[in-house]
Amino acid sequence: MLFQISERILRVLKALKEPRIAVKDVVKEPAHKSPIFRGRHTVRYDICTGCDACNKICPVDAIKMKPLPIKRPNKVPEVNLAICIFCGLCEDVCPTKPEKAIKLAGGDIEMVTHDGTHETLENFWVRVNIPEEWIEQKKKEEEEKARKKAEMMAKKKAEAEAKKKAEEEAQKKQEIKSPKGEEK
Template identity: 75%
Template sequence: MFFNIIEKIVRVTKALTEPRIATKDVTKDTMHHSPIFRGMHEIKYDICTGCEACAKICPVDAIVMEPLPIKRPKALPEVNLGICIFCGLCEDVCPTKPEKAIKLSGGTFEMITGGTDEDIKNYWVKPEVPQEWIEQKKKEEEEKARKKAEMLAKKKAEAEAKKKAEAEAKAKADAEAKEAESEKKPEAGEGDAQ
């Protein structure tokens, strides 16, 4: 026991007199990498359908859908990395093919923050959606709506023309039937007179 105490005193004295220099800067080099880490999220706004499958499958509710001012996609996923457990279920359930709209990039990623709970809560992966893309989608939607309205108007006009043609054909058939019936009556009358 006496030797244990002396050994501890020597270690403390050594630590105080010979301070060790850090051999690794954790802001630049990581201490270790997890072999099962699948990487940070990449969200591709241009192929996302806004189906919300990734948000529904997330076991820790780390994904929220941020609405867009267009119809399709109506919302895009945003991932809170302070909550995310990097399980990759969001990538697995994504229905877009052949490329996934949300995927884990692979490799390693360092989340160096201030260390407070607030810093971690505010650590999000958000897709960078250019305003030009949104404007283009709005124009495409307007064009599609215009074409749909034109097609509906054309179908309605065709249906009305068809109804009118059917009504005219029916009226003509009725007139012919009446004419044929009126021709048969006098013949029947002539047969009675003889």
């Protein structure tokens, strides 16, 4: 009986000395990393078109589109890695060429911190921080583009009106030369 108790105590003491599996896995040898793991997302706001395809295809609704005060892109994706299953569909569907505006190439992501607990959920978002100067530059470019388009439309309209007027005058001259009903 005494021997059995001593044996149990020894076993418990030995077990206490062993590092806990979760701590051992994630800290000493980052665990659960699949050979096909492609890392976390990077988002290129400068080539994104705001088409929303990545958001629509995400099977777990991990993407939220961040609205922007410009026309193109009028929104860019941000990813909640706490929900993401790293399937890569968002990258596959992204239509930008030659480079994808969203891709899983951002290196490792530690989902558990050194003490084995989750940090605040905010840490698991891939946020897209766009410099204000870039937004202002894009606004200017869009205004310039709109101005040029309006100018071109006005020019085309003026040309069409001038052409119509010239045709009407030519018609009138023709009628004066040979009035209707005049016998030849």
